[in-house]
Amino acid sequence: MYSNSGSIAPGVKPASKLTVPQIRARKGGSGGAAGPPLVMVTAYDFTMARLIDEAGVDMVLVGDSLGMVVQGLANTIPVTLDEICYHGRAVARGLTQAHLVGDMPFMSYQVSPAQALESAGKMMKEGAFESVKLEGGEDVAEQVHRIVRAGIPVVGHVGLTPQSVHALGGFKVQGRGSDQDRILADALALDEAGAFAIVLEAIPPDVAAAVTARVRVPTIGIGAGSSCDGQVLVCTDLLGMARGHAPKFTKRFAEVGDAIVGAMRAYADEVRAGAFPAPEHAYKANGAMDVAKDDRSSTRLRAVK
Ligand code: KIV
Numbered sequence: 001m002y003s004n005s006g007s008i009a010p011g012v013k014p015a016s017k018l019t020v021p022q023i024r025a026r027k028g029g030s031g032g033a034a035g036p037p038l039v040m041v042t043a044y045d046f047t048m049a050r051l052i053d054e055a056g057v058d059m060v061l062v063g064d065s066l067g068m069v070v071q072g073l074a075n076t077i078p079v080t081l082d083e084i085c086y087h088g089r090a091v092a093r094g095l096t097q098a099h100l101v102g103d104m105p106f107m108s109y110q111v112s113p114a115q116a117l118e119s120a121g122k123m124m125k126e127g128a129f130e131s132v133k134l135e136g137g138e139d140v141a142e143q144v145h146r147i148v149r150a151g152i153p154v155v156g157h158v159g160l161t162p163q164s165v166h167a168l169g170g171f172k173v174q175g176r177g178s179d180q181d182r183i184l185a186d187a188l189a190l191d192e193a194g195a196f197a198i199v200l201e202a203i204p205p206d207v208a209a210a211v212t213a214r215v216r217v218p219t220i221g222i223g224a225g226s227s228c229d230g231q232v233l234v235c236t237d238l239l240g241m242a243r244g245h246a247p248k249f250t251k252r253f254a255e256v257g258d259a260i261v262g263a264m265r266a267y268a269d270e271v272r273a274g275a276f277p278a279p280e281h282a283y284k285a286n287g288a289m290d291v292a293k294d295d296r297s298s299t300r301l302r303a304v305k
Contacts, residue, residue, distance in 0.1 A: 018097060020130070023038065023059065023197060024217060024218065026229060027217060027229055037229060038058050038059060038229060038230025039058045039230065040057070040061055040101075040220055040231070041059075041060060041061070042061045042065055042066075042232070043091045043235055044069065045090050048091075049090070049091040049095055051094075052235065053097060053098050059101055059220075060095060061101045061103065061133065064162075065103075066084075070087070075162060076165075079105045081105055081108050084103060084123065084127060086127075087127075088100070088128050089126075092127075092128035099131065100131075101132065102129035102132050104123070104132050104134040104135075112143075113146035116134070117147055117152075120152045132155070133155035133157055136156075136161060137158050137187065137190055138186055141189040141192065142193070144190060144195055148193065148194035153196050154193075157198070158186040158187050158198060158200060159175060159203040160201040162201075171202070173202050173203065174203050176204065180203075184207075184211055184214060195217060196217055197220055197230075199219075200212075201221075202223040203223070209227035212227050233251075238254075239253065239254050240256050240257050
């Protein structure tokens, strides 16, 4: 239903999708028998998703970070289930091989296991997702278990959980001091509840290494060091499109933001100078119309008598 046949050349068989069992099998992925570390990145629209898929990324996340990246909000709290589903459908159309994960928005799963199951079901049916991700550990383990039992794969998320930004006092590193025990307990609870992967966000690398060694499923780090079984970044961060403060853990692999500003300036300059569009950008003349200037010098079309 959500195939992307328009982007595939005729006769070229689409690559097969990375499956949940294949992702689970990447536990311990650091170039050994489990293969290389998992690569995950966020996407919010079809065009970006298609480029990410072409690059061979393993997993694409429609993160609720879309609230900040796409909508310009201060945090992820206002993002709705309908918004996640809308972006999910767009991203799904761009993927031929990457596995598609969708973030469960704030208050779409915290109320009860039944609410969580209903929200996850909607995301699968209306958002075209192949798995869902939710934030929290022991306190959402029941929700994870209920969703998994219904046949919906779940990715957990512990450490810095942005939906709890106010309770945490800001977007801060977690797992310092005795707090590391809570993070380990949360990760173990998610593993026990049936999550097939766990995101570890903004925690010290030794804590991430300890969690990774203890859980049976792949850990996917963001600001959690290099011992995780995979890494995730926000696409606009790694592309160098973000402006202003960036978390310490992001790396700009390109300066696409500067390239966009440069291209926009060049376009604006050419339009203002009358250099664009040039004749090669115009269709062949109809021959039946004549362009004339009216009294106020605006261009209009006039039928040739
Ligand atoms: O919403 C998001 O983009 C995320 C990633 C940072 C893991 O949760």
